[in-house]
Amino acid sequence: MAYDATKLKDFEIAELAEKNMPTPAEWVEKLGLEKDEVIPYGRICKLDFMKIIERLKDRPNGKFIEVTAITPTPLGEGKTTTTMGLVEGLGKRGMNVGAAIRQPSGGPTMNIKGTAAGGGNALAIPMTEFSLGLTGDLNDIMNAHNLAMVALTARMQHERNYDDAELAKRNLRRLDIDPTRVEMGWVIDFCAQALRNIIIGIGGRMDGYMMQSKFGIAVSSELMAILAVATDLKDLRERLGRIIVAYDKKGNPVTTSDLEVAGAMCAWMRNTINPTLMSTVEYQPVLVHAGPFANIAIGQSSIIADRIGLKMFDYHVTESGFGADIGFEKFWNVKCRLSGLVPNVSVVTATIRALKMHGGGPKVVPGRPLPDEYTRENLELLEKGIPNLLHHIATVRKAGINPVVCINSFYTDTKEEIAMVKRYAEQAGARCAVSQHWLKGGEGALELADAVIDACNDSVDFKFLYPLEMPLRQRVEIIAKEVYGADGVSWTPEAEAKAKRFESDPAYADFATMMVKTHLSLTHDPNLKGVPKGWILPVRDVLVYAGAKFLCPMTGTISLMPGTSSDPAYRRVDVDVETGKVLGLF
Amino acid sequence: MAYDATKLKDFEIAELAEKNMPTPAEWVEKLGLEKDEVIPYGRICKLDFMKIIERLKDRPNGKFIEVTAITPTPLGEGKTTTTMGLVEGLGKRGMNVGAAIRQPSGGPTMNIKGTAAGGGNALAIPMTEFSLGLTGDLNDIMNAHNLAMVALTARMQHERNYDDAELAKRNLRRLDIDPTRVEMGWVIDFCAQALRNIIIGIGGRMDGYMMQSKFGIAVSSELMAILAVATDLKDLRERLGRIIVAYDKKGNPVTTSDLEVAGAMCAWMRNTINPTLMSTVEYQPVLVHAGPFANIAIGQSSIIADRIGLKMFDYHVTESGFGADIGFEKFWNVKCRLSGLVPNVSVVTATIRALKMHGGGPKVVPGRPLPDEYTRENLELLEKGIPNLLHHIATVRKAGINPVVCINSFYTDTKEEIAMVKRYAEQAGARCAVSQHWLKGGEGALELADAVIDACNDSVDFKFLYPLEMPLRQRVEIIAKEVYGADGVSWTPEAEAKAKRFESDPAYADFATMMVKTHLSLTHDPNLKGVPKGWILPVRDVLVYAGAKFLCPMTGTISLMPGTSSDPAYRRVDVDVETGKVLGLF
Structure with missing residues (x-):
């Protein structure tokens, strides 16, 4: 039985569902794991990646399902919700299924966007942990990253203050860093626009090195980008040592290895290679691992999570970031190339709302009410917007995959509207399913689940868009x-x-x-x-x-540090001091 | 059987001892806890403070033993080592004993000082977790603290950019913060001298508010100070809302409540009220909770840890910070006053080395070899230095407690030297025990344990140095x-x-x-x-x-942000990529 998503808020559904959420010990049983492969953190747990991947190395991979979307409105079109719904639907069909999603950042969670755990009956739980730091990976990454900056700035101070003989006493060579060519900034896990451009090192000889500097949001860290593509701990350690923090005065790169800090960074990040295990509200397993920015990284969960998920589950659903032009393209040409994994099918999530926007509907602005065009039937706008969907279907086809289109339906969508999208998608040769996972959970996602199961039987002639040799x-x-x-x-x-x-x-x-x-x-x-x-x-x-x-x-400018708005979410968050329960997350 | 501390490094002893360290489930058994009172985090756990304190509220408190020290050299005189040794000694005597110590900061751990987990056979384990963030409290505090700064700086930007009508639309009143009177800075858990004095908010209208700002080390945060003195979650929440972040242009304080961010701060910090449970190398329980700077806070572990420890253990040993003039005085007049708890005895830790320094010995500099005076018998220097010990004994007496002096002995100390200290301490009416816990663990601390057990039978006429009414x-x-x-x-x-x-x-x-x-x-x-x-x-x-x-x-200047030296510990830290083991911590 689904929860009444039209009346209950996400955190209320989460709270109800959390009462029966599997404990770490129950997951061991349920997923057929060894006891020491599950590492508890409060009521959730991490999975020991290295142990599990070693034990299951000879098991064939499950079916690999990617979830992407059409070009979204700024509100997002429910990729995570669809991922959760699809997992629940496959679960309802009796499949051994699991998913991999990204960890959200504290910045958006405390700002406008809120928690990115899906919604309604297609929700990842526990929501409080998910929203507030989970099992600490983001903090570990932040600390490891900032330790590199400490090493860099302290080294610049010491090189300025000491001559070569003094440096040699400490077994240090002069790196001769060019203060105008420092590439790396600091990170913090909030939207702190005041730290975007800063001057540091003000004071005397012992107060660092005065220069311009910057903070980015923690998920934009190169360390996070690395975690998402690293295949194991060895690979992680090697990549951490190759990060270019600055250039010297001759133009040569200065790396974390030159600063002798890469080993310590890896020590701070040692636990991050283990994915966190969460649950859908219908109690299928959800791996949460990495949360890289899409604009400078893959913007999707990790290769490690997919590797382990494909060994553990018969159907492993992974979410890629943003629209298919960005999310799927990176999944396809970067993530799959690095991992060697081949997807069986892609799900292209579409909403009537976004298609209407593409057809010329009024601007959609987060935090403001949706214009009427989006909540009332408007077949004209919709039809004009459908080419965006057809474009993304064609993109996925270029990888050798025939996608399943998922209409993530809202209660305001009309039958005619849905029929129109379905008609166009099927004309384009794609499977198309309407899904009501938000309202009904797995029961509402059976059409989608069946389409995906069916599509997984298609033969896939997976091919990259370009060979690595291409300049x-x-x-x-x-x-x-x-x-x-x-x-x-x-x-x-x-x-x-x-x-x-x-x-x-x-x-x-x-x-x-x-x-x-x-x-x-x-x-x-x-x-x-x-x-x-x-x-x-x-x-x-x-x-x-x-x-x-x-x-x-x-292309265009990117900011690695979003801003906190004038009406941010933290205003409404609090703690019930009697129960310890967190209130006001959404 | 003790480990050979003269040959094995601390992390090697830790690694050996960790093989038999109690698991969270074993602690439940060993400490007579309910299963849901133990919250596992990997191989360690937190204790659910609110549940335990409620269940044991009618149990009489155990004996309350405080460990302080004489005025130390910059190397420290082994307060934590003595705390661990005393617990091990009491354990060897069959007592139900436990301790409370502070959590170390990533700054010193990655710089010169190294891990503050004791040493030799008087060591807290697991050492890797202890050194690298433990169960995340410091990160939670850092995030909660920085969220307040995000709220402050974003608000200043929005108030500059919007008129009163625009603010009212968002249900915001103008706080009119004086940019020259911002009290709060940001925090980071490393020694980042380059962030001591900074200018933030450089750029345009959407890039914050340009002003001077600063970073302190995370343990210097007022939030950490609060955690150490809060008596429960309600108290924590209230105090978090009263933090003054700045003053307005009329000179009125602007608080975290004015910024509507205190509830969210408490949400980020919700898990910090639960102490972490670690172990001595002889497997007695060690509570680790809070790690406040001594210069602006109590510099010792929390009231919460003492409250819970006194209910759980027959002998609860708590470590206070630095010399008795600072550590004990704050324990006495602040911590005990706020908690209402009354100590049974204080242990004043002394070393021959520090006493010689007080007698006029050469300067002791961290990272440089000790001058010969400290490693060879020198009764003249020692005798001249003894008044420092006598002064601290007298201080403790003023609280109505007759202290136990613990000579934390080094293998270079001579019999004559030890006899001299003992003679003076006993002449002053204090008990005095020589302890070899570093070398021999609990077996080496039996003399100390016996002296403490004996002292706990003394009647204590505990009195504060001054009444609260005193201006x-x-x-x-x-x-x-x-x-x-x-x-x-x-x-x-x-x-x-x-x-x-x-x-x-x-x-x-x-x-x-x-x-x-x-x-x-x-x-x-x-x-x-x-x-x-x-x-x-x-x-x-x-x-x-x-x-x-x-x-x-x-008195004098204080810095809330230490500096990273030219030969910091992170240079030697790394990870074994095959096993995941951290190397090079000390």
Whole structure:
């Protein structure tokens, strides 16, 4: 029996469902794990990745299902909700199923967005832990990251204050860091716009080194990007040592290994390689692991979570970030390439609301009421918006996968509206299912579950969009044309110079191409909806993340530090001091 | 059988002992707890304070033993080691015993000091968890603290950008914060001297509010000070709402409640009220809770840990910070007053090394070899230094307690040296025990354990140094004269004006007097050793912590952000990528 999602708030549903949530010991039983493979943290637990992957190494992988979406409104179209719903639906069909999702950041949780745990009857629990730091991975990453900055700034101070002989006494060589070429900033897990641009090291000889600096949100850390793509602890340790923190005065990179801090960073992060185990409100297992920013990283949960999930579950559902042009493209050409894992099917989540927006509907603004166009039947707007869905279906097809379209239905959607979307999706050759998981949980997601089970029997001729041998600028060109629908790419002189350098240096040959682009449009301009035609993708810079091994072509500006709004969520959060219960999360 | 501490390093002893460390389930059994009172976090656990204190509310308290020390060298004289040793010794005598110690900070752990878990056979385990964040309390405090700063700086930005009508739409009133009177800074759990003095909010209208700001180390946070003195969750929540973050342009305080962020801060800190349970290497329970800076807070573990420990154990040993002039004085006049708990005995830890320093021995510098005077017999220096010990014995007596002196013996101490200290201590009427817990564990601490058991039978006429009704300046005068041995107190005009204001305002009547003074001397000057005579204590300012309810008279300068040295510990820390084991902690 589903909870009454029209009356109960998410945290109320969560609280009810948490009463029967499996304990760590019950998960051991339920998932057939060894006792020491489950590491309890309060009422949830982590899974010991290294032990489980070793024990199950000969077990064949389960079916691999990716969930992506059309170009969303700023409200999001329910990818996590759909992921939870699909898992619940597959569970209702008796399948051994589980999912992997991202850990949310404290920034959005305390700001406008709230908890990203799905919603209604398609919700991950426990919600309080999920919203407030989970099992500590984000803190570990934040500390490891900031320790590198401590090492960097202290070293700059000591090199300024001591001559070479004094440095040699401490077995230190002069790194000669260029203070104008410090690449790394500090991180904090909130939206702290006041720390975006700062000056540090004010004072005397013992107060650091005066220079410009910056804070990003913790999920934007290169360490988080690394955690998401690392295949094991060894890989994590190696990547942590290759992070470029700055350049010296001759232009050579200075890394975390040069600062002799990478080992300690890995020590602070040692527990992060183990995914956290949560639950749907219908008690299927949900792995939560990593939460990288989509704009400089893969924006989806980790390779480690997928590796372990595919061994443990017959159906492993993984959520990728944002629209298919960003989320699926990175899943496809980066995550799958690095992991060697091949998906069986992709689910493209669509809402009537977002399609209407693409058809020319009024602007959707978080925190403001939805205009009437979105809550009343409007077939004209809807039909005009459908090409966005068809574009994303075509994108997924290019990977050799025939997607399942999931209409994540709202109670305001009309029969005619749903029928229209279904008709177009099926005309395009895709399976299409309407899902009411928000309202009904797994029972409401049976149509989706059946479509996915059916699709998993299709043969998949999985192929990457470009081979690794393809030079950077060609890769960007093919992504822009084939995935975004651009006519071509323009490069600023700076970006082109960098691109040429990376193309000619074999050290970057195996670096992933990690596009930086808004998810709110197929183009670089978040205001352009639908499927824009006749445009050129401008690349203004190329960032390099040497630890993660990413080259990030940047289109438009990105901020690694969001701002806290004037009516943030923390105003309404509190604790019941009698019970210890957290109130006001949403 | 003790481990060979002369050959094995602390982390090697820890690793051996950890093999048989009680699991959370075994602690339930061993301590007679209910299953749901133990909250596992990996291989350690937290204790559910509210459940346990409720269940045991009618059980009489155990014996309450405080461990303090003489004025230490900068190396520390082994208070934690002595605490662990005493617990092990009492355990060997068959007693139901436990301890409460502070959680260390990542700053010192990654810098010079290393882990503060005791040493040799008097060590708290597991050492890796203890050194690297334990069960997350410090991170929770850091996040809760920084969330207040996010709220403050975002509010200043929004109030600058919006007129009153726009603010009213968001149900916000203008707080009109004076940017030159922002009291609170940010925190980070490392020694980041580069963040001591910073300028934030550089950029445009959406980039915060440009002003000077600062970072302190996380353990210096007022939130940590609050956690250490809070008696329960309700008290914690109330204090969190009273923190003064800034003053408005009229001079009125602006608090965390004004920013509507105190509830969310408490939500982030909700788990911190539960002490973490660790173990000695001989498997007695050790509660770890809070780790407040001594210079602006009590510098010792929490009231909550003592409350729960006294209910659970027949002998509860609690460690107070630094020398008895700081550590014991705060335990006595602040912590016991707030908790209503009465100690049975105090242990004054002394080392031959520190006494020689007080007798005029050469400077002791961390990271440099000890001069010969400290490793060879030198009765003359020792005898000259003994008055420091006698001074601290007299201080403890003023509380109505006859202390036990513990000579924390080093293998370089000679029989004659030890006999001399013993003779003087006993002449002064104190019990005195030599302890070899570092070398021999509990077996080496039997003399100390017996002395403590014996002392616990003494009647205690516990009395505070001053009544709460005494005005601030008189309190400081009496502490300076009676505890530090000063001839009097001088006040800067600024400090005196503040003191007068606090004395005349009944809002501050129940605020604790929290002295800010170096622990490296009985005076305010760390270079003056022994028992200086004929000096005046200068108070240059009085800080107010309205959440913690502390007035802090400041003698000399304090830094809330230590610096990272040129040869920090993180250089030697790493992870074994095959086993996940952390290497190089000390």
